[in-house]
Amino acid sequence: MKKPLRPETIWKLVDNWDTAEVLDCGSSNGSLGMRYYLKHGLFPDKVTAVDIDPQALAVLEAKGVSTVCMDLEKDDLIETLISKYDLILCCEVLEHITWEAEKEIIDSFMKMLNQNGTLVISFPLNAKVNGKSKAKAKPHIRQPFAEPIEKLLTPYFEFYTKVEMNYRTQLLLFSGRK
Numbered sequence: 001m002k003k004p005l006r007p008e009t010i011w012k013l014v015d016n017w018d019t020a021e022v023l024d025c026g027s028s029n030g031s032l033g034m035r036y037y038l039k040h041g042l043f044p045d046k047v048t049a050v051d052i053d054p055q056a057l058a059v060l061e062a063k064g065v066s067t068v069c070m071d072l073e074k075d076d077l078i079e080t081l082i083s084k085y086d087l088i089l090c091c092e093v094l095e096h097i098t099w100e101a102e103k104e105i106i107d108s109f110m111k112m113l114n115q116n117g118t119l120v121i122s123f124p125l126n127a128k129v130n131g132k133s134k135a136k137a138k139p140h141i142r143q144p145f146a147e148p149i150e151k152l153l154t155p156y157f158e159f160y161t162k163v164e165m166n167y168r169t170q171l172l173l174f175s176g177r178k
Contacts, residue, residue, distance in 0.1 A: 006091060007036035009165050010120055013173050020086035022047045023112065025072065025105070026093035029059035033091060038063060048081060052138065073101040077108040084114045091122040092169075094144040102144070106152060118175040119157075121149060125168050146170055 010033070011017070018041065027034055027049035038044060044064035050072070051057050057067035070080055072093065088109050094102050109119055123144040146162060149172055154160050158176030165171050 006122055006165055006169060006171060007033040009163055009171055010089070010091075010173070011037065011040060013161060013163075014087060014118055014120070014175075016086060016118075017042050020046060021083065021114075022087045022089065023081065023083075023085040024049045024089045024091075025077075025109075026090060026096075027051050027057070027060065027067075028053065029056035030063070030065070033089065034060060034065065038065075048083070048085075050077075050081070072105055073097050077105065078111055081112065083112070085112055085117060086114050087118050087120070088113055089120050091120065091171075092124065094121065094123045095140045095142060096138040098141065103152075106149070110153075110156065113177065115177050116175075117177065118173065119153070120171065120173050122165070122169055122171040125164070125170050146172055 014020070017037070022042065024034060024047060028051055030049065034047065034049065048066045048068060049057060049060045050068045050070055052069065052071050054069045057069055061067050068080055090105070090109065097105070113119055126143070128140055150160070153174050156178055157174040158178060159174070161173040163171045163173070
């Protein structure tokens, strides 16, 4: 049986797409997720996409999505994005950043997420470290693991779901802040 891909899985698990203010960190050009979400009814004016590649973000800008070009390891999310979000997506990003930056980024997400918000994190199960990237993204520098993220975040949320979406991707969904 074929397991669903990340966009389909997230769409089914998140129930407030019609009203959510969405932050998509590491969105690239939206080909892996944003295109699916926009096609299924998410309004572009409710989305802020963040990525390191300005050319990828231009694709989303053309669709009416607000974009911010930044390096998550060097730039401060909170200083750049002042808003609160109902849904924060951080998909296929952590394998590109250091452990230290991961902690800072997750701390920022917690400050930016609304009380009833949902945080979605996904990463490859077998990241090819120092692999080449087709996009202008940074190469994979490490393998993220669910356990440290679970330990850090589960005390702050009512609900936690872990899904192995296909043979190579893990999705962690945290919702209902305590």
